[in-house]
Each structure stands twice: as structure tokens, then as C-alpha cells.
Amino acid sequence: MASRDEAPKLSSSVKLVLLGEAAVGKSSLVLRFVNDDFQENKEPTIGAAFLTQKCALPSRTIKFEIWDTAGQERFASLAPMYYRNAQTALVVYDITKPTSLTKAKHWVSELQRQASPGIVIALVGNKLDLAATTASDGGDADGGDGGDGGDAGSRAVLTAEAKAYADEEGLLFYETSAKTGENVQSVFEAIANAIPENTLKPRGGAGGFAGSGRGGGAGGAGGSGGEGRVGTAVNLEDGVGAKDGCAC
Amino acid sequence: MGDFNEEYDAVIVGTGLTECILSGVFGAEGKKVLNIDQNSYYGSESASLNVMEMWKKFRWSDEQRRVEAERAKAEEEGKQVGASATPAGPEPPAAFGKKPSEWNQWHISLVPKFLMADGELTNVLHKTGVTRYIDLLQVGGSYVVKGGVPYRVPSTRVEAVTSSLVSNFQKFYMQNFLQFIANYKEDDRSTHKKGLNLDQNTMREAYKIFGLDAWTSEFIGHAMALYVDDSYLDRPAREPIERIILYVRSMARFGKSPYIFPLHGLGELPERFSFLSAVYGGTYALNTPLQEILFDDSGVVCGVKFPHPNTKEVVTVKTKKVIADPSYFLGEDKRIRRVGKLIRAICILTHPIEGTENADSAQIIIPASQTGRKNDIYISLVSSTFNVCPKGFYLASVSTVLESPDSGNPHAELEPGFERLGLGSGRLGRDEEKFIQVVDLFEPVEDGTKDHVYISKSYDASTHFETCTDDVKDIYKRVEGKNLVIEQRKDEQQTDES
Numbered sequence: 001m002a003s004r005d006e007a008p009k010l011s012s013s014v015k016l017v018l019l020g021e022a023a024v025g026k027s028s029l030v031l032r033f034v035n036d037d038f039q040e041n042k043e044p045t046i047g048a049a050f051l052t053q054k055c056a057l058p059s060r061t062i063k064f065e066i067w068d069t070a071g072q073e074r075f076a077s078l079a080p081m082y083y084r085n086a087q088t089a090l091v092v093y094d095i096t097k098p099t100s101l102t103k104a105k106h107w108v109s110e111l112q113r114q115a116s117p118g119i120v121i122a123l124v125g126n127k128l129d130l131a132a133t134t135a136s137d138g139g140d141a142d143g144g145d146g147g148d149g150g151d152a153g154s155r156a157v158l159t160a161e162a163k164a165y166a167d168e169e170g171l172l173f174y175e176t177s178a179k180t181g182e183n184v185q186s187v188f189e190a191i192a193n194a195i196p197e198n199t200l201k202p203r204g205g206a207g208g209f210a211g212s213g214r215g216g217g218a219g220g221a222g223g224s225g226g227e228g229r230v231g232t233a234v235n236l237e238d239g240v241g242a243k244d245g246c247a248c
Numbered sequence: 249m250g251d252f253n254e255e256y257d258a259v260i261v262g263t264g265l266t267e268c269i270l271s272g273v274f275g276a277e278g279k280k281v282l283n284i285d286q287n288s289y290y291g292s293e294s295a296s297l298n299v300m301e302m303w304k305k306f307r308w309s310d311e312q313r314r315v316e317a318e319r320a321k322a323e324e325e326g327k328q329v330g331a332s333a334t335p336a337g338p339e340p341p342a343a344f345g346k347k348p349s350e351w352n353q354w355h356i357s358l359v360p361k362f363l364m365a366d367g368e369l370t371n372v373l374h375k376t377g378v379t380r381y382i383d384l385l386q387v388g389g390s391y392v393v394k395g396g397v398p399y400r401v402p403s404t405r406v407e408a409v410t411s412s413l414v415s416n417f418q419k420f421y422m423q424n425f426l427q428f429i430a431n432y433k434e435d436d437r438s439t440h441k442k443g444l445n446l447d448q449n450t451m452r453e454a455y456k457i458f459g460l461d462a463w464t465s466e467f468i469g470h471a472m473a474l475y476v477d478d479s480y481l482d483r484p485a486r487e488p489i490e491r492i493i494l495y496v497r498s499m500a501r502f503g504k505s506p507y508i509f510p511l512h513g514l515g516e517l518p519e520r521f522s523f524l525s526a527v528y529g530g531t532y533a534l535n536t537p538l539q540e541i542l543f544d545d546s547g548v549v550c551g552v553k554f555p556h557p558n559t560k561e562v563v564t565v566k567t568k569k570v571i572a573d574p575s576y577f578l579g580e581d582k583r584i585r586r587v588g589k590l591i592r593a594i595c596i597l598t599h600p601i602e603g604t605e606n607a608d609s610a611q612i613i614i615p616a617s618q619t620g621r622k623n624d625i626y627i628s629l630v631s632s633t634f635n636v637c638p639k640g641f642y643l644a645s646v647s648t649v650l651e652s653p654d655s656g657n658p659h660a661e662l663e664p665g666f667e668r669l670g671l672g673s674g675r676l677g678r679d680e681e682k683f684i685q686v687v688d689l690f691e692p693v694e695d696g697t698k699d700h701v702y703i704s705k706s707y708d709a710s711t712h713f714e715t716c717t718d719d720v721k722d723i724y725k726r727v728e729g730k731n732l733v734i735e736q737r738k739d740e741q742q743t744d745e746s
Binding site: 074 | 251289348352512520522526531532533534535557
């Protein structure tokens with residue numbers, strides 16, 4: 001009856017959206033997860049609307065449909081359809097950049113306000129390789145400064161601080177390095193485990209959000225997943241061109 | 249600053265469907281495109297709004313909107329205003345929702361249009377791959393009103409036989425006509441009607457050749473060729489015949505009506521195209537009014553100025569081309585001219601429309617002849633099936649071309665439509681609502697080839713988007729000097745091993 005090109009896939013297909021300030025490594029995390037690859041100085045996101053990757057757990061296989069922002073977050077212009085019906089969100093910040101955590105918190109509250117009920121949110125502090133430590137698994141704090149091999153700055157967001165915030169909001173929390181691959185797999189596995197069974201169902205049914213799972217899940221937000229303009233933002237700094245405009 | 253490019257191939261102003269399709273097309277061709285929009289949402293005139301946004305647009309004062317914008321900005325900058333802060337103007341009644349997550353269940357389309365299932369927009373959606381990300385559902389019925397009663401519009405020979413819309417005497421002729429429509433192929437003369445030349449005969453003559461009487465030709469012209477008035481009768485038959493073919497083919501795709509409509513409302517369309525454009529590297533900035541278009545010595549566009557969406561400092565970028573919707577040139581007689589006025593009422597109902605077998609969605613046409621008007625009245629209905637409102641509600645739009653703009657009482661022209669909805673004489677049920685708007689239709693004065701400012705047309709009175717895609721093609725041709733060919737998009741790179 002409807003012209004839907006996309007027939008329902010595996011019953012465990014899950015829409016995952018990436019959120020976070022520009023240049024915190026959202027796409028790199030996905031690239032590491034999907035292709036086990038890393039590109040230094042990766043260009044801002046261009047190319048695919050979403051990637052898919054399976055995550056096999058003992059009990060079930062989750063197929064992530066991973067949506068990248070395509071850079072629309074830069075000027076507070078992420079379309080509401082982006083996180084509509086998302087079952088899980090990866091909110092990423094850069095552990096060397098405190099403002100990126102502020103933005104991440106903003107996205108979390110936006111998701112809690114606007115996204116589907118029962119959405120699983122993971123807070124991820126990326127660029128762990130730049131922290132001056134030989135990395136534990138993101139467990140406890142180590143604050144340190146001073147660069148190890150990294151050429152750039154050092155940790156500026158304490159693990160404990162972010163962890164406390166995540167606990168308070170009921171978020172999954174990890175620190176990762178897309179560059180070394182550290183903890184990347186763990187994040188996605190943790191998400192796969194946290195997704196309530198009753199929200200796993202074929203995508204794109206006409207019934208829509210109205211009946212979508214009310215299951216628990218971390219950071220459960222109110223309301224039915226619908227749109228809502230994303231009034232909030234992330235700004236500045238991304239790789240494209242970037243010179244001060246002055247024409248004519 | 250420092251985050252916009254110094255130069256773009258095109259700056260597109262407004263995020264209406266026309267602009268977003270063009271943005272997607274240019275992006276796919278590898279051009280650098282910047283899109284700005286003064287609104288806080290995607291879609292411009294073709295947006296879908298949630299119920300709170302509807303209140304802001306229709307029920308708030310300018311001052312209230314200004315204060316609200318400042319409040320939102322402060323909140324965004326992390327000054328803890330908190331979610332509980334009171335908005336600057338009135339909220340919708342509690343029956344429509346008490347908080348953002350409930351308001352967001354509404355996607356109220358500002359333009360009352362559907363997609364033709366076999367139309368050009370559907371084709372564009374398909375070729376660009378946008379259908380991958382959008383769910384389109386069939387609209388439940390297409391009706392035409394006669395003697396105060398809605399009838400399904402017959403579009404096949406069988407329906408022509410059974411429809412009580414067609415008199416017994418006319419059934420045979422109607423069948424012949426539909427047979428001709430179904431078989432017609434431009435390059436096969438055996439499918440052409442003897443004595444009918446589509447370019448030389450008028451449609452009035454064509455009806456006569458097929459022996460169709462006044463009423464039959466009226467509903468064919470209005471409910472199938474979808475003309476709002478009778479001026480087409482004395483023009484060549486080709487265009488009306490092509491429109492009837494489009495109607496019948498669209499009808500044949502899914503069966504209940506020729507129309508389809510996106511889950512979550514029409515605003516999905518510009519949003520999805522904008523996302524496509526962004527995927528190709530296009531840049532988007534909402535809440536960003538166009539401040540000034542800059543011209544070089546020869547009078548050709550060389551840049552635009554606008555306040556930075558985040559810092560509000562003035563940004564100047566170079567560009568050789570500006571494409572914009574007419575709302576950015578209000579009052580500029582050298583840029584745009586008014587070609588008509590529409591009146592539209594968006595109604596929130598708590599019941600389906602009488603006479604439609606409780607359809608969850610429908611298009612109803614009240615032909616001008618039935619009301620003593622020159623222009624038809626259109627009703628379009630969608631409901632929670634399309635995820636555009638909570639269960640139990642229906643969204644109906646009533647619209648027509650305003651015939652007496654100076655009468656001081658434009659609402660009266662919609663009255664036959666309101667009566668159909670059970671809202672006659674100003675009646676409004678519990679938890680029902682009406683938003684009435686007089687809309688100016690504009691078109692550009694110049695084609696833009698001289699100064700490289702290309703302006704799109706307003707979304708017209710028609711029930712579908714065919715004129716919108718015409719405009720897209722037309723603008724593309726003016727900008728690029730060649731016809732638009734949309735390449736079938738290759739399947740996306742996916743590591744999809746399933």
C-alpha cells in the first residue's frame with residue numbers, strides 16, 4: 001500500500017544518532033567501530049547519511065543504523081527528523097575541551113525533552129589518546145596533564161566529573177579513543193545490551209511512534225518521539241575552509 | 249566567525265521545498281552551497297509546525313515572538329533558564345499537549361498539498377534516494393462534491409460504470425474517455441483519438457469530441473485535471489489531457505486515491521532534502537535572516553551579508569548566485585509581483601469528515617459551479633495515521649483563491665468548505681481550532697539571468713507539488729543554462745553485510 005522502498009529488516013535494527021560539538025570525533029568513532037579504521041585529520045562529514053554495523057551479543061544481534069549529523073549541528077540547524085525515533089544516542093565530547101562537554105549536556109537535555117521515550121543515551125568522552133595516561137578503561141579519574149606522544153593538548157575534563165554527571169542523568173558513560181580504538185567496541189556493546197527488548201522491532205511501520213516501547217532504559221525521556229526543532233546548538237570550529245569572510 | 253567558507257557556488261535563502269530540492273541537486277553535483285533561513289525551523293512556507301509553533305505563528309504578537317527568541321538564545325548559551333521557564337506568549341490548550349514532547353506529536357503542514365503518486369516530485373524523491381529515509385502513505389480517498397454530497401472520483405472504466413456521479417446516459421462516453429486516457433501514448437498514433445489534435449483543439453472541443461456533457465467535463469476538469477477554474481477550457485487540450493493522464497496513473501499505483509503523503513507531514517520533504525544536501529557537504533544555518541545581497545560593478549551578485557547564527561556578528565561571504573524564496577523580497581516591486589491571493593484555514597478537528605466513510609485522509613474538491621464561485625474550494629484531510637497529530641484528532645485544510653480580497657470578510661469564501669467539515673456558521677467543537685491565513689502568491693519579475701538573483705514562486709493553490717517541481721526545473725535551467733537531469737543516486741556506501 002505505501003511506497004516504501006525499505007522493507008522491515010532484522011527485528012533488531014536500531015537507529016543510533018550521533019550528537020556533539022563539531023570536531024569531537026563523532027564520525028571517527030563510527031569509522032573505528034564500523035571499519036576498524038582511523039583517519040588523521042578527517043574531513044568534516046560528507047558522504048553517507050548513515051552506516052550500518054552489526055553487534056553480536058550472546059543473546060541477540062543488534063544491527064545499528066548509525067546516523068551522522070552531516071555537519072548540520074554546526075549552526076544549530078539539525079533537522080528534527082534526525083533524532084526522530086532514535087532508540088539510542090551517542091553524545092560525544094572531547095576530553096581536551098571543556099566547552100564540548102557543556103554542549104554534550106545540552107544535547108542530553110534536548111534528547112530527554114524531545115526524543116523517544118526509553119531512548120538509551122551514552123555519553124562518550126573521546127580523544128582519550130590525548131590524555132596523559134596509559135589509559136585504564138575509562139573507569140576512574142587520572143586527571144593528569146602533560147602530553148604523551150600526542151601532539152595536541154591534554155585532558156581538560158576529569159573523568160570523575162563527567163562520570164558523576166552521567167550517573168546523575170542515567171547515561172551510559174565511556175571514555176574512548178577513536179584513534180587507538182580503545183573502548184570503542186565497548187561503547188557499542190554496552191548500548192546494545194542496554195536497549196530494552198520491547199523496543200526492538202522492524203523499522204518504519206505505519207503505526208509510528210505512538211505505540212513505541214515504553215521500556216525503561218537509561219535517561220528515559222517523556223513523551224512520544226516526535227519532532228521538535230532542535231533549538232540548541234553547537235557552534236564554531238570545523239574544518240571546512242574557515243577563513244573570515246570578506247567579499248567584494 | 250571563521251566557520252563559514254569565504255566563497256560559495258550558491259547561497260540559497262529559505263528552506264522551502266523548492267530551495268531544498270535545488271540545494272540537494274547542486275550538492276550532488278559537487279557545488280558548494282550555503283543555505284540560510286530566517287526561521288527557526290526547516291521548510292519556510294512548506295514547513296510542518298508543531299502545535300506550539302502554530303501558536304507562536306498564529307496566536308502570538310511580534311513582540312512576544314521577539315522576547316521568546318531572546319529567551320531561547322539565553323538558554324542555548326547555557327544560562328540556566330531551565331525547561332520550566334515560561335514562554336513569552338500563550339501556550340496551546342492542554343488538550344493539544346502540555347509539554348514539548350506532547351506538542352511535538354503535531355506536524356501541521358502549512359501548505360495543503362499532497363504528492364501525486366506518479367508525479368514528478370515522487371520521481372525526484374526516488375531518484376535522489378530520499379525515499380530511503382521517508383515513509384509515504386497513501387491518501388484514503390479523492391472526492392468531488394455534487395449537490396452537497398461527496399462522491400469518489402471515478403478513474404477507471406469499471407468505476408465509471410458503478411459511479412453514481414456519472415449519469416447513466418454519460419457512462420458509455422466516460423468509459424470511452426477513460427479508455428483513451430489509459431491507452432494514450434504520444435508516439436503511437438493508434439492510441440490517439442480521431443479528430444482530436446491535442447495542440448490545435450481546445451479542451452472544450454475535446455470534451456465535445458468524446459460526447460461528455462457539462463457536469464462530466466466539469467468534474468473531469470476540476471477533480472482529475474485539477475484546475476481551480478474554467479479558464480483551461482479554451483486552451484489547447486494537451487495540458488489538461490496530460491494532467492488527467494497523471495491523475496489516472498497516480499490513481500492506478502495504489503488504488504484509493506492518486507495522492508500520497510509523508511509520515512510526519514510535509515515538512516519531512518524539505519528536511520530530508522536539506523539532509524541530503526548536508527550529506528553532500530552543504531551548510532545550513534537557521535535563525536539567519538538575509539541582511540543584504542551584494543553586487544559588483546556590473547550589477548551581478550558577488551556576495552551576501554547575514555548575521556552569524558551563533559555570534560550575531562555580520563558575516564559576508566562571496567557567491568556568484570543567490571536563490572531565494574519570495575518572502576525575502578516583500579515590498580520590493582522590482583523583484584516580485586503578486587499574482588493572486590489565497591485564503592487557507594487549517595482546522596484541528598476531533599471527527600472525520602461526513603460522507604467520506606470516515607476516511608483517515610482525503611482530498612475533497614467543491615467545484616466552483618456548486619457554490620456559484622469562479623474558483624473551486626479544496627479540502628485536504630490527514631490524521632494520526634500519518635503521525636501528524638495525536639490519536640483522535642484530524643487536520644483539515646480548507647483553501648481557495650480569494651475572489652473578493654477587498655470584501656473585508658475573506659472567511660466567507662471558505663464557508664461551503666467549513667460546512668463540509670461541520671464547522672459552518674463559525675461553529676467550533678470542543679478541542680477544535682481554526683487558523684486562518686490570507687496568503688499572497690508571488691512570482692519573480694525577472695528571471696535572474698541578468699543579476700544572478702533567482703527567485704522561486706510561492707506554493708500555489710493546486711492540490712499537489714507538480715508546479716513546485718516545474719519551478720525547480722525552471723530555476724535550475726535559468727541558473728545553469730541547461731535542463732535538469734536528476735541522476736539516479738547510487739546506493740549509499742554501506743557496510744551492510746546482511
